Structures are given as C-alpha cells and as structure tokens.
Amino acid sequence: MNTDLDYLRMKIKIILLFLILGVKSFSQDGSEFKKRVLESTEVDFLLSYYNQDGFKSAVSGGIGSEKLTDLATNLVISMPLNDDSVITIDLGISAYSSASSSNINPFNATGASGGGDDDDGDDDRKSQNVAAATAPYGTPWQASSGASKNDELSSVTVNYAHSSDTRNFIWNADVSFSNEYDYTSIGFGGGIASLFNDKNTELSLKANVYLDQWRPIYPTELHEYSKYGAGFLNQGYFSGVSVLDQSGQSNTNYFPSAFQAISDVNRNSYSASFGLSQVVSKKFQASVFFDVLKQQGLLSTPYHRIYFADKANYYIGQAEYIPNYESENNAGVYKLADDIEKLPDSRFKLPIGARLNYYINERFVLRTYYRYYSDNWDIQSHTVNIELPFKVSDRFIIFPMYRFCTQTQSKYYAPYEKHLSTEQYYTSDPDLATFEANQFGFGVSYTDIFTGGKIWKFGLKNIDFRFNQYRRSDRLTANIASIGFKFIMQ
Amino acid sequence: MIQKIIFGLMLALLFQSCNSVKEYEKVAINDPDMKLSAKMLERYETTFQVYREAAAGANGGKSGGGCGCN
Numbered sequence: 001m002n003t004d005l006d007y008l009r010m011k012i013k014i015i016l017l018f019l020i021l022g023v024k025s026f027s028q029d030g031s032e033f034k035k036r037v038l039e040s041t042e043v044d045f046l047l048s049y050y051n052q053d054g055f056k057s058a059v060s061g062g063i064g065s066e067k068l069t070d071l072a073t074n075l076v077i078s079m080p081l082n083d084d085s086v087i088t089i090d091l092g093i094s095a096y097s098s099a100s101s102s103n104i105n106p107f108n109a110t111g112a113s114g115g116g117d118d119d120d121g122d123d124d125r126k127s128q129n130v131a132a133a134t135a136p137y138g139t140p141w142q143a144s145s146g147a148s149k150n151d152e153l154s155s156v157t158v159n160y161a162h163s164s165d166t167r168n169f170i171w172n173a174d175v176s177f178s179n180e181y182d183y184t185s186i187g188f189g190g191g192i193a194s195l196f197n198d199k200n201t202e203l204s205l206k207a208n209v210y211l212d213q214w215r216p217i218y219p220t221e222l223h224e225y226s227k228y229g230a231g232f233l234n235q236g237y238f239s240g241v242s243v244l245d246q247s248g249q250s251n252t253n254y255f256p257s258a259f260q261a262i263s264d265v266n267r268n269s270y271s272a273s274f275g276l277s278q279v280v281s282k283k284f285q286a287s288v289f290f291d292v293l294k295q296q297g298l299l300s301t302p303y304h305r306i307y308f309a310d311k312a313n314y315y316i317g318q319a320e321y322i323p324n325y326e327s328e329n330n331a332g333v334y335k336l337a338d339d340i341e342k343l344p345d346s347r348f349k350l351p352i353g354a355r356l357n358y359y360i361n362e363r364f365v366l367r368t369y370y371r372y373y374s375d376n377w378d379i380q381s382h383t384v385n386i387e388l389p390f391k392v393s394d395r396f397i398i399f400p401m402y403r404f405c406t407q408t409q410s411k412y413y414a415p416y417e418k419h420l421s422t423e424q425y426y427t428s429d430p431d432l433a434t435f436e437a438n439q440f441g442f443g444v445s446y447t448d449i450f451t452g453g454k455i456w457k458f459g460l461k462n463i464d465f466r467f468n469q470y471r472r473s474d475r476l477t478a479n480i481a482s483i484g485f486k487f488i489m490q
Numbered sequence: 491m492i493q494k495i496i497f498g499l500m501l502a503l504l505f506q507s508c509n510s511v512k513e514y515e516k517v518a519i520n521d522p523d524m525k526l527s528a529k530m531l532e533r534y535e536t537t538f539q540v541y542r543e544a545a546a547g548a549n550g551g552k553s554g555g556g557c558g559c560n
Contacts (some may be wrong), residue, residue, distance in 0.1 A: 048534035052542075072534060153557075176556065183558040198510045210555030269555025271547070277526050279511045283518045287526040291547040293555075301558065353548030355526050359518035367523065373545035381545035389523040397523070407544055431542055439535075464531045472542070480538060484531040 037163045038086045041489035043458060044076040046482065054430070054476035055328075057100040057140060059219075061305040061337065062416030062428030063326055064140025066476060067099040084165070090157040092178075095150070099142065102149030104303045105220040106138030106334040107316060136241060137317035138334035148217060148303075153180040157187075168195045172206075182302075185212040191273075202287075204275040212267040216302035221254075221316075221336045226261045241316060243336065248319030253312065258339040258421055267297040283359040293349040304429055305337035308421040326416070341427040343412055349375040353383075365389045373407075379432065381407035395447055401468065403439035430474055441468030451488055458487035526550075 054066030072094035079087050138144050155178035163170045169192070176187040191206025218226065220237060228235045233243060233252055245251035270293070277287035307313070315322055317333030324330050353371035360366055369385040382405070389399040410432040412425040419426040443466040451459025463485055470478040511519065518524065527550050528536065540546045541559040 044530060046531060046534075050534065050538055052538075070538075072537075074533075076530070178556060180558075185556045187556050198512060200510050208552070208555070212555060212558075214558070267555070271552075271555065273547070273550075275550060279516070279519055282511055282515050285519055285524060285526060287550075289548040289550055293547060295555065349547065351545060351548035357524045357526060359521060359524055365521060365523040369549070371545065371548050373548070375544070377544075379544040381543065383545060399523075405539075405543055405545070410544065432544055437543065443531075464529070466531055466535070468535060470538075470542075476542070478538065478542070480535055482531045482534045 034083055034165060035167075036080055036083045037161075037167070038078060038080040040080065042078045042461075043487040043489070044074070044078075044484055045487070046074040046076065046484040048072045048480065048482040050478065050480045052470075052476060052478035054472075054474070056416070056428075056430035056433075056474055056476070057103065058301065058304040058341070058427070058429035058431070059100045059103050060106070060140035061307045061335070062430065064103065065099040065142060067143065068096060069098075070094060070096040085160065085162045088157075088159040088161070090155075090159075092153075092155040094153040094155075096153075097150050099149070101151070101303070102143040102145070103138065103140060103334070104148045104217055106140065106144045107136035107220065135317075137332045139317070139321070139330050139332060140334060141328050141330055148181075151181045153178060155179075168199070169193070174208075176210075182215045182217050183212065184215075185210055187211070189271075193275075200279040202275070202277040204273075204277075206273045206275075208269075208271045208273075210267075210269040212269070212297075214262070214265045214267065214298050214302060216262050216265060216298075218259075218261070218302055218340065219305050219337050222256055222259045222340060225256050225259060230255075244315045244317070244319055244322065244333075246313045246322065248322050251314065254314035254336055256336070256338055258308075259337075262298060262302055264345070265298055267295065267299060269296075270294045284357070286354065286356045289351075289353045291349070291351050293351075295347045295349070297345055299345060299347055300341045300343040300427065301429070302340055304341040304427065306339045306341055306419055306426055306428060307335060307417040308338045308419055309417050310420050310422075311338045338421065339426075341429065342425050343427055344377070344425060347375055347377060349373070363391050377432075378411040379407055379409070381405060389445075397445040397447075399443045399445070401439075401441045401443065401466075403437075403468075405437045405439075407435060409434040430476070433474065435473045437470060437472045439468050439470045441466060443467070451490065454490075455487065457489055459490050460485060461488045462486035 050070040052066060052068045056062050057064035057066050072092065074090060074092040076088065076090045081087055143149055155176065157174060157176040159172060159174040161170060161172040171190065171192045173190040174188065178185045187208060187210040189206060189208030191204060193202055193204040195202045224237045225232045232238060233254065242250045243252065243254045271291060273289060273291045275287060275289045277285065279285045314336045315333045316336065321330045321333040325333060325335060351371055351373040353369065356368045358366045367387040367389065371383040373381040383403070385403045387399050387401045389397050391397050410427070412427050413432045414426065414428060416428055443464065446463045448461060451461050453460035465483045467481045536551065
C-alpha cells in the first residue's frame with residue numbers, strides 16, 4: 001500500500017515538474033497571450049440614396065433649380081494581416097443626376113449645339129444625332145438634356161494600421177484615389193495614436209495630402225467665346241442663333257470679356273489633425289479635435305456662372321419669358337454669363353470640434369458633437385449634433401438624431417446679379433452664403449452577435465439604417481437614407 | 491481666438507481632474523454607442539454636408555480635399 005502511495009506521489013511530482021518547466025519555457029519564448037487587433041475579416045456593404053431641391057443654383061449664377069439625386073455604394077473590407085496589423089480597403093461608387101449641372105449647357109439639344117462639336121467636353125458625351133430644327137432655348141428652372149446632367153464618382157482608399165504589442169501605440173498609413181468626369185484626386189497620409197493612463201487617455205496626430213486636378217468644363221457660351229474670340233457669335237455653337245437683349249430684340253453686343261480660360265487646374269490640400277480623447281468617468285468620455293487645413297490652387301468651380309449688376313443682360317431663347325426670368329414660370333429663356341466665379345487660390349481652414357458621450361443607463365446613451373469653424377474667406381460656422389440611442393432589446397437600437405448648423409457668408413459671396421465687374425473675386429454659390437440648417441432624422445440598428453444569418457463564409461453581424469431630412473433657411477431641402485450590412489468571416 | 495483658448499483650457503482642466511478608470515470598470519465606456527467617432531454609415535451625411543456647407547473637419551475624419559466641393 002505504501003509503495004503504491006509513494007509511486008503516486010512520485011508520479012504527481014514528475015507531472016508538476018513538467019508543468020513548471022513547460023510554463024517557464026512558454027514565458028521564455030515571449031509568446032504571451034495577445035488578443036488580435038481584428039479577429040477575422042469584416043465586410044461592410046453600404047448603400048445610400050440622396051435627393052435635394054433648391055432655388056439658388058450656382059451653375060445658373062445663384063438662381064434656378066438645384067434638383068439632384070445621388071445613389072452611392074461602398075464596400076469596405078477589413079482584413080487582419082497578423083495579430084497586430086489590419087488592412088482596410090474601401091471601394092466606392094456614386095452616381096448622380098443633377099438639374100443644376102445639366103445647365104452647364106442649358107440649351108435644348110435641337111438648337112445651336114446641333115451645329116457641331118464645341119469641344120467643351122460636355123457635348124462630347126451626348127448623342128450627336130441632333131438636328132437644328134428649332135431655335136435653342138433653356139431655363140435655369142429645369143434640367144436640360146446636357147450630358148453633364150449625370151456623372152459617376154469612383155473611389156478607392158487603402159489603409160494599413162499596426163498596433164504595438166501592448167496595444168498602446170498605433171500607427172497607420174493610407175492612400176486614396178478618386179475620379180469623376182472633370183475631377184481626379186490622389187491622396188496619401190498617415191497618423192499615430194498613443195494610449196496611456198490605463199488606456200484612459202489617447203493622443204492622436206495625423207496628416208494628409210490631396211493632390212487634385214480639375215479638367216475644367218465651362219458654361220457653353222463662355223467656352224465658345226474662349227474658343228473663337230471676337231467673332232464667336234457667328235461661329236460654332238452660336239452660328240445662326242439669335243442673342244436677345246433685355247427688351248427681347250436680337251442683339252450682337254454680348255461679349256464676356258471678363259472671362260479667361262483657367263490655366264492652373266491643380267488643387268492641393270494639406271491637413272494636420274490633432275485629437276485628444278479622455279475617459280472622464282465610468283460613464284462619461286470626451287474628445288477634442290483640432291484641424292489645420294491649407295488649400296492651394298483652383299478653389300473655384302469652373303462652371304459656376306456670374307452675372308454682373310453693371311453689365312447688360314443677354315439671353316438665348318423665347319423673348320416672352322425675359323420679364324419673368326427669375327420666376328419659376330420661366331420655361332424658355334436662359335441668360336448668358338458674364339464670367340465664371342473667381343476665388344483666391346489659397347484658403348486656410350481652422351475647425352475645432354468636441355464629442356461628449358454619456359452612458360445614461362442600460363437603455364440610453366447620449367452622443368453629442370460640437371464644431372466651431374473659421375477660415376480666411378471670412379466664413380464662421382457652428383455645428384451641433386445630438387443623438388440619443390435607445391436600446392429596445394438586446395438586438396435592436398433606435399436613435400433619434402438632430403443637427404443644427406449656422407454659418408456666415410464668405411466675403412466673396414453675393415447673390416444672383418449683385419456682383420460688380422470691378423471686383424477681384426466673386427461667387428454666387430449659395431453654399432458659401434449665410435444660412436441656418438436643421439437636420440432631423442432617426443436610425444435603427446440590429447445586431448446579432450451570434451451571426452445567425454449567413455452568406456457563404458460570412459455571418460451577418462449588424463444592419464444599420466439611417467434617414468435624415470435637411471432643411472436650409474434658403475429653401476434648400478434634402479433627404480438622405482442609408483443602409484449598411486456588416487458581415488464577419490467565419 | 492480667446493474663445494478657442496478658453497475652450498481648450500476648460501477641456502484641459504476637465505481632463506486633469508479625471509480619475510483613472512480600470513479596464514474592468516469600462517462596461518459602459520465600451521458600449522458601441524459610446525465610441526468617440528462618427529458611425530460608419532454617417533459618412534454619406536458627412537459627404538453631402540461637406541458639399542452643401544462651407545465647414546468641414548474636426549470630427550476625426552477628412553478635413554478637406556479629395557472632392558470638387560467647398
């Protein structure tokens with residue numbers, strides 16, 4: 001009996017010895033347990049529909065329809081490369097249809113444009129089988145058949161992020177590319193984030209550069225002027241077309257001498273962002289952000305028309321609509337531009353923002369955001385955002401949202417036909433005007449932590465839906481609905 | 491500018507007075523709705539706001555460039 005007990009004791013001692021040696025050798029390897037930054041590949045599929053309407057189209061010099069619809073989708077794939085590194089690829093495409101930008105060429109396709117290619121890049125994209133059957137006409141209040149009515153924006157961003165073993169230091173680098181018909185952007189940047197104070201404090205710094213390039217499209221009448229010079233009213237697009245004066249009589253004095261084709265088509269943006277986040281208590285955390293942004297190059301939009309108050313008015317279309325040009329009843333006449341908007345070639349922006357989030361109880365969380373913005377074009381803006389997520393159940397959250405924004409106008413802004421030709425810079429873009437904007441909305445979020453629903457190797461973890469209505473004090477209204485699906489690879 | 495400095499000082503004071511919250515005490519802080527960043531789906535709203543308003547940035551995301559917007 002004693003021999004058996006001794007044998008058992010000996011056996012336990014040997015096992016314990018192996019266990020101790022095993023643990024020791026494990027720790028000497030340094031292969032301590034380390035939670036992966038991202039456990040498995042995640043895929044987000046996002047979709048958005050946006051529409052708007054307004055009455056101050058910048059393309060028509062500050063009046064006219066701003067109707068626009070946009071359908072956008074993104075596929076965001078996040079993949080763990082190892083325990084510490086994640087690569088994220090974001091692919092996007094956005095397609096829009098806009099009454100405003102259709103009026104870069106506002107005249108109906110059966111008019112002067114039937115005379116041939118005007119080389120402005122707009123007609124090149126549309127059907128060429130037009131016949132000069134009737135005199136051309138247009139109106140700022142409706143979309144024309146111009147090819148610039150539609151466009152697509154494609155984009156790709158690749159981001160690489162690496163975390164230290166302690167997870168207290170993260171660095172990342174990103175590159176991006178986007179392209180639409182008249183605009184291309186290449187961007188790159190990087191950042192660092194450091195967590196300390198038991199991960200209660202985070203400091204972050206990032207910098208980005210965007211090297212963008214316009215391929216300018218000009219309003220049709222200005223393009224023809226730049227192409228043919230002094231005799232442009234008898235050539236190309238204008239050949240055989242009557243230009244009308246304010247009284248509706250045919251007139252050949254239209255001469256937009258202020259207009260010059262753009263020579264520098266680059267727009268470079270350099271930004272630096274500083275962030276500080278702090279866990280204030282068990283239920284409260286806050287962050288502040290401070291950005292510095294410098295933009296250089298072509299900061300105006302080449303197809304935004306300007307009408308000077310001290311220049312005579314000239315039109316193409318039906319004379320009977322001239323007295324009601326600024327009314328939505330104008331269905332058949334369009335005013336010829338004096339120039340395109342001109343803005344300085346540099347801009348310095350300083351936004352500072354803060355988020356304060358408070359966990360009220362197991363049902364409610366309060367999310368708030370405030371931003372103050374100023375720039376050297378004399379624009380100042382305040383933005384407030386409040387969101388109140390309410391947990392209906394373990395899986396469903398609903399959240400009402402409200403956002404308020406107010407801004408003062410740029411010193412270069414004046415409404416339709418208020419600028420003088422003696423000014424150096426001018427724009428009638430209502431987005432740079434004084435206004436207040438209210439945005440109301442709600443969202444619904446569904447989460448299944450067990451990822452019950454499956455598509456191939458991917459389990460559905462989350463569905464988010466958001467709807468918002470936007471109302472600006474200048475009567476611009478917009479609606480936006482978005483839905484997103486998050487899948488986890490299993 | 492003075493307003494900005496006061497705002498920054500107030501925040502600094504606020505953070506200075508914070509006690510350290512341990513990881514096991516962060517149940518509420520780790521709630522997904524407590525994240526100090528915009529939600530992924532919010533990007534579309536941010537994009538149209540960047541086009542329709544002059545202000546951008548200071549939200550942890552892009553502050554400008556990359557689009558023919560304001």
